[in-house]
Amino acid sequence: MIPTPLTCQKSNLYLNQHATRLAAPPASFLVHYWGGKPRHLGNDMHSHSFLEICYVADGEGIYINNGITYPLKRGTLYCSKPGSQHQIQSDDGMLLLFVAFDILHGESAPDIVRMFETITKYHHLFIPDAEETAPVLIWKSILIQASEVKAPYPEVISQLAHSMLITALSLFAERSSYSSLDAAEDQVPLSGSLQKAKDYIQTHLSGKLAIKDVADAIHVSERQLSRLLSTELQQTFPAWVRTERLKRASYLLAYTDMSMEDIARETGFETVHYFHRVFTDTLHSTPGKFRKSIASKELDTKLINDFMGTLVKPHQKT
Structure with missing residues (x-):
């Protein structure tokens, strides 16, 4: 399932109003923003102080991170770390999903905090074949529910959003650890x-x-x-x-x-x-x-x- 531009627009409005503080065991998160951008052609080189997870739902492009160029295609899941200089480029535009967040250390279990901090030290947070992984499937479900005219059971969407972040961090920890x-x-x-x-x-x-x-x-x-x-x-x-x-x-x-x-x-x-x-x-x-x-x-x-x-x-x- 490829999200439509309308689904992205509606879910963006909902999630940025109702899914910005996700608190439940074993971790709590502060979400800075959710996004879904059809035909994303790219951006300038930049950095930020938080983690930003991105998923290429459709299209192709490149991701440049600290001078290294990675190919982007449908199914690619990647994460920009705090302080890294990065940008994306696409000739024809990509449908890009993204979420930027921080973990709330004082409200999170020590092992989750340790995993979060370890991930930020990896050189590469890049998974090229993530289309059928748990975080991506949960993410698509979130978009569908959050884009409905009257989202039923908003607490369920928050729970799904929380689960998506936990499973995404776990996947990066599993697939991006070196040895x-x-x-x-x-x-x-x-x-x-x-x-x-x-x-x-x-x-x-x-x-x-x-x-x-x-x-x-x-x-x-x-x-x-x-x-x-x-x-x-x-x-x-x-x-x-x-x-x-x-x-x-x-x-x-x-x-x-x-x-x-x-x-x-x-x-x-x-x-x-x-x-x-x-x-x-x-x-x-x-x-x-x-x-x-x-x-x-x-x-x-x-x-x-x-x-x-x-x-x-x-x-x-x-």
């Missing part, structure tokens, strides 16, 4: 210093990363940073950096049409040859084969997490 290493870090939260180090590394992957530079940036000694890596993650610094580079490269291969040269440069590998060798030695698949497997569904996007779990073992301390 079992990330899962382990989520189960045992990183210390403040190590989380700062990870944030620094992830935002500087395209350049050279020396332990001294990272330690200086987070105001600890090299020895202390090495000890934290050893005790919390059983990792050496070079192994940790290499893992982060490969995790980012795998998602650029899967979800963008960037060239191998651009991916190698974006993820800090000195040459395409070196990137190819490290990727193949670690994952037992060439970058090209990995990309083709994703595109042909030989390697379903749902299984990337399991596949990328092989990153961890080669990089554990020995």
Whole structure:
């Protein structure tokens, strides 16, 4: 079912009046706005302080996020993070659904807050095949009910809206997490210093990363940073950096049409040859084969997490 322009217009009016504060266990949300825009041709580069989930109900275009271009097509679900510079472009226009919101930390369960905060740290919140997923199906149901002349049982619409946000966050957490290493870090939260180090590394992957530079940036000694890596993650610094580079490269291969040269440069590998060798030695698949497997569904996007779990073992301390 593709929402009509009239359905979008009517549901926008209703939802922005009656579904802006969604409070129920296990989380409460403050919705800044709901939207459904037919023939959306694009917008200027911008950023905001909240999460914005978008769904391409019809049409095609591109999504540019922090300099990386992603293809948009019918069925694509993606999320723009707080602070990210992003925009969309479409030659013929897309039917785009969107909702912008914040979680209310004091009214939400700790595990949901932790999931929300973890999601905001992922490089990629992009699911290309979400048409039959729970949040999208719930979203379409919301639009139908909210567009009726007199919406019956408004509390039901609020409950559906709340469920949609919860299931969307859960889906992004499941489909956008990088590897079992990330899962382990989520189960045992990183210390403040190590989380700062990870944030620094992830935002500087395209350049050279020396332990001294990272330690200086987070105001600890090299020895202390090495000890934290050893005790919390059983990792050496070079192994940790290499893992982060490969995790980012795998998602650029899967979800963008960037060239191998651009991916190698974006993820800090000195040459395409070196990137190819490290990727193949670690994952037992060439970058090209990995990309083709994703595109042909030989390697379903749902299984990337399991596949990328092989990153961890080669990089554990020995």
